[in-house]
Amino acid sequence: MTSLLVKSEQMPLPIDLSSLTRMSEMSDEQFYDFCRANPDLRIERNAKGEIIIMPPAFADTGNRNSRISGQLFVWSEADGTGEVFDSSSGFTLPNGATRSPDAAWIVSERWNALQPEQQASFAPIVPDFVVELRSSSDTLVSLKEKMAEYIANGVRLGVLIDRKNCQVYVYRPNQPPEILENPESVSCEPELPRFAIKMGKIW
Numbered sequence: 001m002t003s004l005l006v007k008s009e010q011m012p013l014p015i016d017l018s019s020l021t022r023m024s025e026m027s028d029e030q031f032y033d034f035c036r037a038n039p040d041l042r043i044e045r046n047a048k049g050e051i052i053i054m055p056p057a058f059a060d061t062g063n064r065n066s067r068i069s070g071q072l073f074v075w076s077e078a079d080g081t082g083e084v085f086d087s088s089s090g091f092t093l094p095n096g097a098t099r100s101p102d103a104a105w106i107v108s109e110r111w112n113a114l115q116p117e118q119q120a121s122f123a124p125i126v127p128d129f130v131v132e133l134r135s136s137s138d139t140l141v142s143l144k145e146k147m148a149e150y151i152a153n154g155v156r157l158g159v160l161i162d163r164k165n166c167q168v169y170v171y172r173p174n175q176p177p178e179i180l181e182n183p184e185s186v187s188c189e190p191e192l193p194r195f196a197i198k199m200g201k202i203w
Helices: 028-037 059-079 108-112 140-152
Strands: 004-006 042-045 051-054 082-086 103-107 129-133 157-162 167-171 178-181 185-187 196-198
Touching (some): 082 108, 103 108, 140 157, 140 167
Parallel strands (some): 004 051
Antiparallel strands (some): 042 051, 082 103, 185 196
16 A cells, blocks of 8 residues: 655645555556645655655755755866756656755766656655755654665765754765764865855855
8 A cells, every 4th residue: 555654834735646546556657646736735755655745845844955956066067077956856866765955966967878768757866965954854864864775876975964063974886874064165076076055145
């Protein structure tokens, strides 16, 4: 049976299930149709096939997400070796989960190797770099689990920003997370040469 895990501080959340013919495990096509039928929601699917429903980001979180994506975009345009994606982008990981990091970056050579129809859906590709920004509805435990999942599936560098405690967790394969206390900036080298996230307007 498909499970719907709803995360919300403002219930009830209207969910359109009309794209489903029965409540069995969603196929990739059903999941895609379900997401298109609910454009105002942020929807992910974990490796167990459970659907995770999240409300739109609160304004302050959205503002800070845009600042992170903006910094990443400016660097990426100057660097010229990859593509930037915002929090509305979904990626299908090798374990079957569909995740939408708050910001992501993928080496252009890898992205361009996908077929156009793959790029136009929840692309079957693991980002090289991801950022997750903790919102008021997120638990730190769940975000740490998500970061571990990213790394296990091939992400080369992950940054988890916990605004509540002014901490940043930096994840890399085969290493314990590095914990930074109230940093002014977070270096993303060597994976992203000469790029650092400036934290002043993100806290």
